[in-house]
Amino acid sequence: MEREYRFEIVSLLVSPAHAYFGRAKDGPAADVATQTPDFIEITANKGIRGDRFFGVRAHTEAAITFLALEAWETAAGDVDPAVARRNVMVRGLELDPLRGEEFEIDTGDGPVRFRGGRPAHPCVWMDTMAGEGTRKALIGRGGLRTQPLTSGVLRVGPAVISCDVQLDPARVAEQVRRAQPI
Numbered sequence: 001m002e003r004e005y006r007f008e009i010v011s012l013l014v015s016p017a018h019a020y021f022g023r024a025k026d027g028p029a030a031d032v033a034t035q036t037p038d039f040i041e042i043t044a045n046k047g048i049r050g051d052r053f054f055g056v057r058a059h060t061e062a063a064i065t066f067l068a069l070e071a072w073e074t075a076a077g078d079v080d081p082a083v084a085r086r087n088v089m090v091r092g093l094e095l096d097p098l099r100g101e102e103f104e105i106d107t108g109d110g111p112v113r114f115r116g117g118r119p120a121h122p123c124v125w126m127d128t129m130a131g132e133g134t135r136k137a138l139i140g141r142g143g144l145r146t147q148p149l150t151s152g153v154l155r156v157g158p159a160v161i162s163c164d165v166q167l168d169p170a171r172v173a174e175q176v177r178r179a180q181p182i
Helices: 058-064 071-077 125-130 132-136
Strands: 003-012 039-043 063-067 088-091 102-106 112-119 144-148 151-154 155-161
Touching: 058 112, 058 144, 063 071, 063 155, 071 088, 071 125, 071 132, 112 151, 125 132
Parallel strands: 063 088
Antiparallel strands: 003 088, 003 155, 039 151, 063 144, 102 112, 102 155, 112 144
């Protein structure tokens, strides 16, 4: 890992069940106990303890999702970012260059290693939950799905990422256009 960048983890989200399924017009599941803890426990190749994707083989490469708060605010304004249902909300971290890359994040308890995967594309639920046009505004900036390669803890607050790619905090909220995902 050649480069280090400082950023902030603004919030964390853990949910034992899916809240957005079925038809968006029918509304989300009302009985889903979503948590926004101060820290999360990550298990290598499984995800976040207590989360709906933990240990689900089909989601191993996308077990933990990241989203930049700046991108969310550009798309959804002042709507609560928990509506996006992304696990790790960050500020000051450009995510798209991390697709296909390995990187480490340390919030004080030692580094946790991830592999960046495909983009976390927004679904039609975003228009229902955050306002008409939010889904379209999030295309190309909806976040990053990742696979945890090591176990550890992430906490809300200051963080450091170590990676082999150049990141530019000024580009965090920019919409990324690409021909194909990695």
